[in-house]
Amino acid sequence: MTTADNNGPKPAANPPAFLVGSRPSFLEVVASHSSFEEGHVEEEEEEQPEIESFSPKADPLLGSTIRLERFAKWLMAATLVSIFSIAWIAWSIYEMRDFALRQAKSVSDSIEVSRYAILAANRRAEATEKTIDLAAETSRSQLRAYVSVLGISTQNAFEKNMASSLNYKNVGQTPALGLRTLTDAVIISSSGSDVKPPRTYPTSYGGDNEPMSPLGGGIAASDAVNKTFKEAELEEFRAGNKTYVIWGVIYYADVFGRNHYTRFCRYFRNGEASHWNLCQTGNDSN
Structure with missing residues (x-):
């Protein structure tokens, strides 16, 4: 009976037993192969180390990093919203300024038109006054004593x-x-x-x-x-x-x-x- 190396694979717990000079049947071969695979799987499972399950409470530093990452994402979203809000406010201010300029120009034009109307009215009044004065002077000249x-x-x-x-x-x-x-x-x-x-x-x-x-x-x-x-x-x-x-x-x-x-x-x-x-x-x- 041979002895396996300590570093090599271990032999199956129950190796298939065959009689010398006899031919195994098909069922016996399948059963032996199944037993061999189950033993080999159990050995691999025994050799693999168990993976510990993660828990944030087990590592506080990792939990803080995750929370900081979530906060950074929220902060980025809030920054984007703020940028859009500021852009909208700036656009609104520009529109209001443009509207105010148009209104100011309209008011200025109205004032200018009113000023020209007042000047025209004053000129008409002066012309009328001069006409009246001329008529009065003519009347005085015609009626006065000489x-x-x-x-x-x-x-x-x-x-x-x-x-x-x-x-x-x-x-x-x-x-x-x-x-x-x-x-x-x-x-x-x-x-x-x-x-x-x-x-x-x-x-x-x-x-x-x-x-x-x-x-x-x-x-x-x-x-x-x-x-x-x-x-x-x-x-x-x-x-x-x-x-x-x-x-x-x-x-x-x-x-x-x-x-x-x-x-x-x-x-x-x-x-x-x-x-x-x-x-x-x-x-x-x-």
Whole structure:
């Protein structure tokens, strides 16, 4: 009987027994083979070490790693959700900003349109006001009083007490109010037509004389101009060496409250067919 090596496979517990010189039957061979396989399987099962079952409580470090892995997965999912939320918020803010810009532009356009409308309305109002002022001025110009000098007449030109009359008329359609007449006369040396009044009256009245009654439209009036001259001056005037000059101003106001003046200057020389001429200056009005 042979002895097996300690490191080699062990023989079966019940090896098949055959009689020498005899032939085993088919059933005996199958049964022997089955017994051999069962014994071999049991030996392999005995030789394989038992695998211990895993339990997280048995290894705390491994359990923490698993929990950290699960937390990392949850954190990644939460991060993705946060990224999507932030992207949506950013898109919403952009849309709101774009909408706000459109609204601001619309409001700005509306304000600009309103400003142009206001400017246009102001221009129309100014044009209307100017038209009204022009119409009022035209009406005042047509209706106001105009006092004009008709001329000067002299009754005794060669006498010592030379008497003359200033004739004037309101050619306007409304009365001349507060009318005042200031006149003066002088005999001066002059030649040709270069005759000027000795002094010029101002364009506004500053005296204290009593005003005349209102002079209605289309009404004429006259004021006497009395001046006593020396005999020597009269002799020079009669000889044609000197000129007789009458000048002055008429102050009045119209019914619209505006003040006016009419200045006049006339001269007369002996031998000129008793014709009164206009001075070179001193004849103007407003």
